[in-house]
Amino acid sequence: MRTRSTVLAVVVVALVAASMASAWDTGLPTSRYLGLAGAGLALTRDASAVDMNPAALAVLEIGDKPAGAWEFQLAGTFEVAGDLDVWGANFAGSPAGKNWGLGFSYYDASPGSYDYSGWTVAYGRKVAENTLLGASMTRFDEDSWDETIYNIGGLFLGNGIDWGFMLNDITEETAPGMIVSAGAAANLAPGWTAVFDAFDISDRIDQCFGLGVEFAPKDNLAFRAGMFEGGDWSAGVGFKADRFSIDLAYVEMGDEDADDSIFVTASTNF
Numbered sequence: 001m002r003t004r005s006t007v008l009a010v011v012v013v014a015l016v017a018a019s020m021a022s023a024w025d026t027g028l029p030t031s032r033y034l035g036l037a038g039a040g041l042a043l044t045r046d047a048s049a050v051d052m053n054p055a056a057l058a059v060l061e062i063g064d065k066p067a068g069a070w071e072f073q074l075a076g077t078f079e080v081a082g083d084l085d086v087w088g089a090n091f092a093g094s095p096a097g098k099n100w101g102l103g104f105s106y107y108d109a110s111p112g113s114y115d116y117s118g119w120t121v122a123y124g125r126k127v128a129e130n131t132l133l134g135a136s137m138t139r140f141d142e143d144s145w146d147e148t149i150y151n152i153g154g155l156f157l158g159n160g161i162d163w164g165f166m167l168n169d170i171t172e173e174t175a176p177g178m179i180v181s182a183g184a185a186a187n188l189a190p191g192w193t194a195v196f197d198a199f200d201i202s203d204r205i206d207q208c209f210g211l212g213v214e215f216a217p218k219d220n221l222a223f224r225a226g227m228f229e230g231g232d233w234s235a236g237v238g239f240k241a242d243r244f245s246i247d248l249a250y251v252e253m254g255d256e257d258a259d260d261s262i263f264v265t266a267s268t269n270f
Contacts (some may be wrong), residue, residue, distance in 0.1 A: 027051025035236020036212025037226025054134025057124030082261030
């Protein structure tokens with residue numbers, strides 16, 4: 001399996017993998033993170049945390065309601081061009097200022113002759129001043145195969161740099177066993193954020209990375225670019241208007257037999 005395909009397997013639920021043995025990750029990230037080469041373990045603060053790092057559900061940034069009032073986000077992500085034939089939905093919520101949150105996600109994909117679907121439930125809580133932990137359960141389904149895996153995520157809030165990790169399949173229900181990934185997010189300057197994720201540090205399938213940069217010149221506008229190991233790239237843009245957001249991402253597949261993908265995510269906070 002090519003390194004580029006492995007990265008997509010990590011961030012798009014192994015949709016380009018040739019075997020169900022590779023389906024050890026959870027869910028479909030929203031277009032914001034796909035535009036950042038799949039990186040975001042330490043950056044996510046929205047409904048995508050259900051899949052990327054459940055610990056971040058404890059620090060969701062999806063509203064400005066009074067303390068104790070529930071805040072929610074619903075996001076839908078769709079591949080509008082490409083070969084993966086995938087879509088996903090994420091829902092997350094938390095009581096404002098209470099340092100815990102929960103969420104749910106679902107995805108469906110039919111790349112080539114395969115037909116996958118799955119769902120995840122997740123919970124995150126602040127356990128110390130700058131430390132958050134989360135857990136999730138993911139159910140995968142395919143015509144002749146199904147499995148339930150359990151995952152743990154962590155988030156450490158630093159001075160300008162946040163750190164995150166994800167342990168997928170901690171009970172080793174699938175053939176690759178537990179997959180360890182880690183990442184960092186750094187505020188470089190006002191409006192500039194850099195992210196770096198190392199996927200599959202334990203090298204159970206193929207150790208690889210994603211690197212991304214986001215520039216937000218205004219609160220309602222953001223530009224993104226990412227690079228996968230091997231030189232393939234992604235790019236994206238995001239727009240916000242009151243409680244609604246639209247994000248787009250272009251992902252280079254790096255495979256002569258596969259078309260590049262374009263993803264669109266629509267989300268709303270309430």
